[in-house]
Amino acid sequence: EIVMTQSPATLSVSPGESATLSCRASQSVSSNLAWYQQRPGQAPRLLIYGASSRATGIPARFSGSGSGTEFTLTISSLQSEDFAVYFCQQYNSWPTFGQGTKLEIK
Amino acid sequence: QVQLQESGPGLVKPSETLSLTCSVSGYSIRSGNYWAWIRQPPGKRLEWIGSMYHSGATYYNPSLKSRVTISVDTSKNQFSLKVNSVTAADTAVYYCASRAVTTANYFDPWGQGILVTVSS
Numbered sequence: 001e002i003v004m005t006q007s008p009a010t011l012s013v014s015p016g017e018s019a020t021l022s023c024r025a026s027q028s029v030s031s032n033l034a035w036y037q038q039r040p041g042q043a044p045r046l047l048i049y050g051a052s053s054r055a056t057g058i059p060a061r062f063s064g065s066g067s068g069t070e071f072t073l074t075i076s077s078l079q080s081e082d083f084a085v086y087f088c089q090q091y092n093s094w095p096t097f098g099q100g101t102k103l104e105i106k
Numbered sequence: 107q108v109q110l111q112e113s114g115p116g117l118v119k120p121s122e123t124l125s126l127t128c129s130v131s132g133y134s135i136r137s138g139n140y141w142a143w144i145r146q147p148p149g150k151r152l153e154w155i156g157s158m159y160h161s162g163a164t165y166y167n168p169s170l171k172s173r174v175t176i177s178v179d180t181s182k183n184q185f186s187l188k189v190n191s192v193t194a195a196d197t198a199v200y201y202c203a204s205r206a207v208t209t210a211n212y213f214d215p216w217g218q219g220i221l222v223t224v225s226s
């Protein structure tokens with residue numbers, strides 16, 4: 001099983017600033033990585049797939065990078081609706097997820 | 107667009123079978139796609155349970171494979187999950203999700219989720 005580790009567990013950022021979230025895989029997953037956003041009470045929403053491709057309808061302020069074992073999700077110019085939980089998922093092997101990063105308002 | 111909605115009992119007794127259904131709207135199951143179940147125990151990370159292609163091929167998490175069955179009912183445009191011999195460790199929010207045939211194994215969209223508690 002490929003273990004995904006996200007950091008930090010909680011990130012406090014002010015609206016308008018940028019946030020950088022990290023995801024590390026226990027072994028290489030190539031670029032087979034997705035990022036999701038989950039707002040309270042809502043279904044998870046796909047943001048990024050293939051490590052860096054934005055899903056349909058996702059604003060350009062969301063960007064993903066990385067390959068192998070180290071990945072980053074960057075959210076620029078944070079808006080109120082961006083404060084949520086984010087988790088990564090690898091699909092190089094059978095799917096496994098990170099434990100999530102909570103992005104909260106500073 | 108595809109929309110998914112989970113339904114089923116919110117409370118299941120230990121040793122019994124957990125049964126959930128995901129109703130699909132905006133898309134015909136028989137047209138394709140993979141149909142998946144994912145769960146999140148309280149305070150823990152998401153766990154992929156398994157996926158099924160509309161034709162019947164199934165893929166399960168090795169750690170759950172012996173207790174899980176995913177099936178599709180194309181006449182009702184629904185797919186289902188059964189987990190046998192449940193324990194408290196099966197208490198979780200259960201999500202259904204979809205994956206397009208033409209994409210890799212990530213999930214879009216997801217249902218809202220349903221909390222299932224295993225308790226006597």
